[in-house]
Amino acid sequence: MDNPDSSLNGNMGKKKTKExxxxxxxxxxxxxxxxxxxxxxxxxxxxxxxxxxxDTTVLTENLLQ
Incomplete structure (x- = not known):
């Protein structure tokens, strides 16, 4: 039987790091x-x-100072 998750098995050991x-x-x-x-x-x-x-219509120069 062909396992659809078999291609993912190589990546199971890796963890994503969160910055x-x-x-x-x-x-x-x-x-x-x-x-x-x-x-x-x-x-x-x-x-x-x-x-x-x-967007300079919302973020005006005075607002950003």
């Missing part, structure tokens, strides 16, 4: 203030897209 990142307390506090203030009307998913696209 962890930590924000310093000052950066975390500044982000918290920003998300709770000027950007609180934007859902997090939409805000993420705006950041990735560098």
């Amino acid at each position: 962890l990142k930590v924000l310093d307390p000052k950066a975390a506090q500044n982000l918290s203030i920003l998300l709770g203030g000027a950007l609180k009307h934007i859902p997090y998913d939409d805000l993420r897209i705006c950041i990735l696209r560098c």
Whole structure:
């Protein structure tokens, strides 16, 4: 009988490593203030897209300073 998982057996011994990142307390506090203030009307998913696209209609120069 042909086992569909037989091709995966070679990769069973390998583990994925997860890269962890930590924000310093000052950066975390500044982000918290920003998300709770000027950007609180934007859902997090939409805000993420705006950041990735560098959307200047949402991320104004004054907001980023």
